[in-house]
Amino acid sequence: MYNMFGIRYDNREFSIGEEIPKSHRWEDGIDTEEELSGTCAIFVSDESDFPDYLDGTIEEMSGELNNYRAALESDYPGEHIYLVAIESRWGWEWGEDEGEIIMNGAEVVRRIK
Numbered sequence: 001m002y003n004m005f006g007i008r009y010d011n012r013e014f015s016i017g018e019e020i021p022k023s024h025r026w027e028d029g030i031d032t033e034e035e036l037s038g039t040c041a042i043f044v045s046d047e048s049d050f051p052d053y054l055d056g057t058i059e060e061m062s063g064e065l066n067n068y069r070a071a072l073e074s075d076y077p078g079e080h081i082y083l084v085a086i087e088s089r090w091g092w093e094w095g096e097d098e099g100e101i102i103m104n105g106a107e108v109v110r111r112i113k
Contacts, residue, residue: 002085002109003048004092006041006101007071009078014108020084023102038092039106041084042071042099051109054083071099072112083110 014020023040025032044050045064053060054068072081084106086092091104 001048002087002107003046004043004088004101004103005045005047005050005083005085005109006043006103006106007068007074007112008039008041008082008084008106008108009074009076009080010082011077011079013080014082014111016108016111018108020082020106020108036095036102038102038104039084040095041101041103041106042074042076043101044068044071044083046088054110067099081112082108083112085109 008020020039022038023036025034025036044067047064049058050064052058053065084103086103086105093102094100095102
């Protein structure tokens, strides 16, 4: 069961269940072509019940929906927006940008846009 969730902006189109390839390190808007340990996303929750919060089947009380809304209001480039997820045991780390998480094996769980 997934227990780490993030928002991923991307110009590529992915299907639900598809794994997103690893991200590259960017410096001053330039792709260094250095592959990171996973896929970059904006962290929104480490609660396995997060999809139930989105659906309104469980009441959320710890701020994850605020994180989700803020991530959707970000100015990241990308034609598509995805909710991505991993099991924490797959591996993850904090990225260089504020709120950024690097997720090993991130899979699309919802297409937002």
